Amino acid sequence: MTQRTIGKQGLVVSALGLGCMGMSEFYSGRDEQESLRTLEVAFENGITFYDTADMYGNGHNEEFIGPFIRQHRQDVIVATKFGNIRGDDGSYLGISGRPEYVREACEKSLKRLGVDTIDLYYQHRVDPDVPIEETVGAMAELVCEGKVRYLGLSEASVATIRRAHDVFPISALQTEYSLWSRDVEDEILPLCRELGIGFVPYSPLGRGFLTGQIQSFDDLEEGDYRRYSPRFQGDNFQKNLDLVTRIREIAVEKNCPASQLALAWLLAQGEDIAPIPGTKKTKYLLENVGALDVSLTQEELQRIDAIAPKGAAVGERYPEAGMVNVNR
Template sequence: MKTRKLGPELEVSAIGLGCMGMSEFYSGRDEEEAIATLHHALDLGVTFLDTADMYGPHTNEQLIGKALKNRRDQAVIATKFGVIRTADGGFGGINGKPEYVHQACDASLQRLGIEVIDLYYLHRVDPTVPIEETVGAMAELVKQGKVRYIGLSEAAPETLRRGHSVHPITALQTEYSLWNREPEDEIIPTVRELKIGFVPYSPLGRGFLSGAIQSLDDLAEDDYRRHSPRFQGENFDRNLEVVEQVKAIAQEKEVTASQLAIAWLLAKGHDIVPIPGTKRRQYLEENVAAVKIELTFAELKRIEAVAPQGVAAGDRYPDMNSVNR
C-alpha cells in the first residue's frame, strides 16, 4: 500500500476505510465480518480508518475499539463529533460549542478505548457558534494530548480559512467523486492553498458508481439510500445512464467500475485520500486494488467527459442546509 500525507505531517495509507456502514444506514449487520474486514484492512496496509460518534449512534466507535484492541499502533484513527443523536436514534441538531467539544472527545476516547485520537473532525459546522470558538476548543484538545490533528467536514472555503487561522487544519472531509465534482470549483483550490489534505467520503457515490445498484429493489427496506434524492424516480434513471458509461470504460480497461472511480480520485492529486466504505473483505480487496491502476491523460479526460461536473441528477441529501457551511 502506498502512503500519502494529509497536511504537512500526517502520513496515512493512500486509500482509507470508511466504517460507517458496519453499524448503520446500510442494511445488514455482521460484527464478526466487520471485525475481520478491519483486521484485513490493516493486513493490506490500509491504516486510515474513519468513524464518527454519530454512527450507530456510538456503536461504530465501540466496534473499532474492539477490533483494534491489540493493533492500535497499526492504525490512524479518525473520528468526528458535532452531529447529535437522540436516545431513539433520531437527529438532534448540530453542536459546536466549546464545552461540548471536550465532552464529545472524552466520550469518543472511552468508546474507542484509546488515549489519543489521531484525527478529530468537526462533522458539521454549527451555524450558531463561530468556527473560531469550535476550532479553539479543538486546539485545546491537541494541547492536552487527547488529539493529534484536527479536521473539518463539509466546511465552506471561508469557514476553512477562519478555522485554519486559529489552529492548523490537517484535513477537510467532503463528498467528492465522479458523482459530485463540485469541490473542484473552490474547495480543492482552497485546501491546496492552505496545504490542507483532502479526504473524499462517498467516493463511490454511496455505492451507485459500483454499478451494482440497478433499481431500488436492490436496496433493503431499511437502507437510507431509498430516501436520497439521487435514488428517486427520474433521478435514478438518469444517474444510472452515467454509471453505465463509467462501467463501459472500466470494462475496456479490465477493471471494475468501483476501481475506476477510486483510481480517478487518486489521480486528482497526492493530497487526496479517498475513504471508500465497506463492511466486507471482498469489496475491501477490490477497492484497495485501485491503488495499482494507472490512468493516462486521455483516459482521465474520457472519464470526465462522461461524468462532467453537475452530471448527477438530484441533491446529495434531502436537506442540503448542513453542508458546505
C-alpha cells in the first residue's frame, strides 16, 4: 500500500489506517472473531496504521488489539489516546490534561497494549482547565523517555495547536473530516500545513452514513450510539440521505461503492492526509481498501464538491454535550 508521511518528524504510515473503536464499543453487532480476522486482513492488505484509545471500551480496545500489535510489532504503527476519563462502570467523568494524569494514562496504555513504546500518542480532547503547554510538556517527557515516539492532538482549535506546537513538535492532528464534515478546511487544515503537521481524519465515512448502507433510522440497532447523533435524527436524516443519494450517483458512474468514492475524495485532498475508516468486518475493510484504486479527475472532484460543499450536512456532529469538547 502507498505510504504517507505524517508531520515533519519522520512518522510514515499506510495511506489508509484502521480505526478499531467499533470492535469494543459504540456500534452494535460486534463479533470478536470477525474483528480479529479484520485486523489480520487489514495487515495482509498493507494497512499498518492502527488507531485505538484508552476510552474505547474503557480499556478493552487496547487490550483487544494488543496481541495483534505485538505479533506484528516491527511492521505496524499503533496510535492511542488519553484524556477522556471513565469510571469503572463506563460512566463519563470528564477530561484531564494534568501532567501527572498524562503519565499515568500512558503507563496504563502501554500495559494494556503490551508494548514498550506507543508510536503516536494523542491528547483525545483538550482540557480547558489545564494549559496546553503543561499537557504537551508532560507528553514531551514521555518522548524523551522512549515511551512515546510522536505526539498528536485531537479536535484541537487553531490557537491550541499553535501553542502546543511551540512546546514540542506535533506530528498529527486527528479530527473528523469527510464529505459531510468539511469545517477543518477553513482554518485547521491550512494551519496544519503551515506548521508541517499531518492530518488524520476520523469518521471519514460519516459514521457509516456515506456508505449508503443506512437507509432509515430503523437500520440502527438498539445500543448503537448513532441513534443519538443529530445527523441521524428526524428531518436531518432524510436531508442527509438525499446528499448521500447524489454522491452514490457519481459512484455508480465510476462503478464503485459510495464508500470508495468518499474515501478516494478524501485521499485526493493531500498527501499529508491519512484517513482511518473504522470497521469490525472484513467485508467493509476490503471495500475500503479498494478506494485506493479509485482515481478521480479534476472534473469529478469539482462535481463532488458541488454536491457536498462545506456545511452540506444537516445537524451537529455530536449531541450538544459532545460538541462542547471539540475545537478547544
